[in-house]
Amino acid sequence: MTCQRQIILEELGKVTSHPTADEVYQMVRRRLPRISLGTVYRNLEVLSQHGLIQKLELGGTLRRFDGNVDSHYHIRCIHCGRVDDLPVVQPLDEIRGRVQSQSDYRILSCCLVFEGVCPDCSRHGGSSN
Amino acid sequence: MTCQRQIILEELGKVTSHPTADEVYQMVRRRLPRISLGTVYRNLEVLSQHGLIQKLELGGTLRRFDGNVDSHYHIRCIHCGRVDDLPVVQPLDEIRGRVQSQSDYRILSCCLVFEGVCPDCSRHGGSSN
DNA sequence: TTTGCTGCAAACAATTTGCAAACCG
DNA sequence: CGGTTTGCAAATTGTTTGCAGCAAA
Numbered sequence: 001m002t003c004q005r006q007i008i009l010e011e012l013g014k015v016t017s018h019p020t021a022d023e024v025y026q027m028v029r030r031r032l033p034r035i036s037l038g039t040v041y042r043n044l045e046v047l048s049q050h051g052l053i054q055k056l057e058l059g060g061t062l063r064r065f066d067g068n069v070d071s072h073y074h075i076r077c078i079h080c081g082r083v084d085d086l087p088v089v090q091p092l093d094e095i096r097g098r099v100q101s102q103s104d105y106r107i108l109s110c111c112l113v114f115e116g117v118c119p120d121c122s123r124h125g126g127s128s129n
Numbered sequence: 130m131t132c133q134r135q136i137i138l139e140e141l142g143k144v145t146s147h148p149t150a151d152e153v154y155q156m157v158r159r160r161l162p163r164i165s166l167g168t169v170y171r172n173l174e175v176l177s178q179h180g181l182i183q184k185l186e187l188g189g190t191l192r193r194f195d196g197n198v199d200s201h202y203h204i205r206c207i208h209c210g211r212v213d214d215l216p217v218v219q220p221l222d223e224i225r226g227r228v229q230s231q232s233d234y235r236i237l238s239c240c241l242v243f244e245g246v247c248p249d250c251s252r253h254g255g256s257s258n
Numbered sequence: 259t260t261t262g263c264t265g266c267a268a269a270c271a272a273t274t275t276g277c278a279a280a281c282c283g
Numbered sequence: 284c285g286g287t288t289t290g291c292a293a294a295t296t297g298t299t300t301g302c303a304g305c306a307a308a
Contacts, residue, residue, distance in 0.1 A: 131287090
């Protein structure tokens, strides 16, 4: 656990915004101005493989990262790209168990992803990215 | 509906393999040797916006396309990247309704994505891509 | 001294775009 | 004709990699 890795983890823990790799880079750079984007990518990868953060691949172009490793749902705004957490209305483990019994894959994980329009974009007619 | 667009749609309807854009390009090229990859991308986009096909963003690097537009689950093998359909153990509309009542997003769609190891990769110890 | 990590820059892969010609209505 | 779509090639975007120097064990 290098200093860079530690700080990346800390910064991710501070926010609930599901930042992209580049956003993490910007956040971390305030504390480590000389860190490189490559290092950020490498450490995000290592951290997620150790289960300390979650790598989110929710569609849209960008990969995002989440300091909250508990299993939960996400929703992405198709207008602005913002990603939020959703209340869990049913444990995914339950669905996963039922699917597992019907599939000959060995299931390792599952995620439930919603797409929609966030409150801000609904209000403003949803301009921009 | 141009000739190219028609053929792309037809070819997608023939398979259940969730091909990538490039795989669609290879399929279509057998019938239209002079079609370009750019045209394939453009038409896949148009077709999915008109709800004639489904664009899948299941994680992993590649975007995939599905001629089956009914709402269903998918599973992706983390070893070989193969994508299969799964038996639906609970309608997504039901979960979606429950989430909608708790969220201030306007929900447009949702998808349930599983990750695991496919039977082939399980057997062979799961080499390769 | 070996091992792993960094910053940097170049490489990559998937997708998108600009453009002139071809096509369609 | 006017708008759309095409093939082609070049550009863009997000991410990964090679490498030489550093730091820690």
